Amino acid sequence: MxxxxxxxxxxxxxxxxxxxxxxxxxxxxxxxxxxxxxxxxxxxxxxxxxxxxxxxxxxxxxxxxxxxxxxxxxxxxxxxxxxxxxxxxxxxxxxxxxxxxxxxxxxxxxxxxxxxxxxxxxxxxxxxxxxxxxxxxxxxxxxxxxxxxxxxxxxxSLFSMLHQMVGNPLAAADAPHAMSGRKEHSTFYHRLTNFFFYAFDVLVIRNYFNYRSKVVYE
The missing domain is CATH 3.40.50.2000 (Glycogen Phosphorylase B;)
Structure with a gap:
């Protein structure tokens, strides 16, 4: 059996x-x-x-x-x-x-x-x-x-578009942006620079690429 x-x-x-x-x-x-x-x-x-x-x-x-x-x-x-x-x-x-x-x-x-x-x-x-x-x-x-x-x-490195795609909360000041470079010890200046890179990414780059994506997809 x-x-x-x-x-x-x-x-x-x-x-x-x-x-x-x-x-x-x-x-x-x-x-x-x-x-x-x-x-x-x-x-x-x-x-x-x-x-x-x-x-x-x-x-x-x-x-x-x-x-x-x-x-x-x-x-x-x-x-x-x-x-x-x-x-x-x-x-x-x-x-x-x-x-x-x-x-x-x-x-x-x-x-x-x-x-x-x-x-x-x-x-x-x-x-x-x-x-x-x-x-x-x-x-x-x-x-x-x-x-x-x-x-x-x-x-x-990370882009805001990847965060959006996978539904990951965006830590704009902490997670190093692809364009801001990696720092072993982040200073206030580096964190501020990182924030502005993410802001430009979210407000300009993401919307621009999303628009171009929609044109191609349609």
Missing amino acids: KSKAVAIVLIISILSCEASRILFMNPTFSKSHTIPLQALAKILASRGHDVTFVSPFKLNENVQNYREIQLEVSAESLKNFDEFSKVMSESNPLGVLTVATKTIFNLGNETLQSTAIRHLMDTEQFDLIVVGWFTNSFLVGLADHFKCPSVVFFSG
Whole structure:
């Protein structure tokens, strides 16, 4: 009787153990933001999950259960990225905001409109979407399309948009903003500077990016 019970439990366990189909969406020009996400995807693939990774950067090795869809970057997006690199070197905050928005959203829109991704959306189904986030919150809309949960992955520091997305209370004076730098011992001046960075983030950057996200999503 005991052996039958063990056999039944074993059969149920085997039948209930199914690999998940996971889609990684990472349309970015940043190789450094892609590497940790590829590492996570490789681990999941090695554990038997069916992984599809969408990115401009290819993984230079063969991994079982790991499929790549390499994005073709248009000449316009490459031009935007060159312009973005230039304004970054000039330390021009307003220029960085304008050009970064154009760069990120053009590439994101190209990704959603590409033949490969449209075919993926029309013919396949996934159990989980992992979005390589860099203010491109509109990509989370893919989870609604596939009717599955989503995970947002960001290897940088905190932005108010991330706090808003996950419903985390915003500690504007305490949590270091991405643009204010990290300090081992925060002085009053640093905490005040951090607060103003968050204020600009909430009042200007978040609303601007939310507007651009809505345009792309619609």
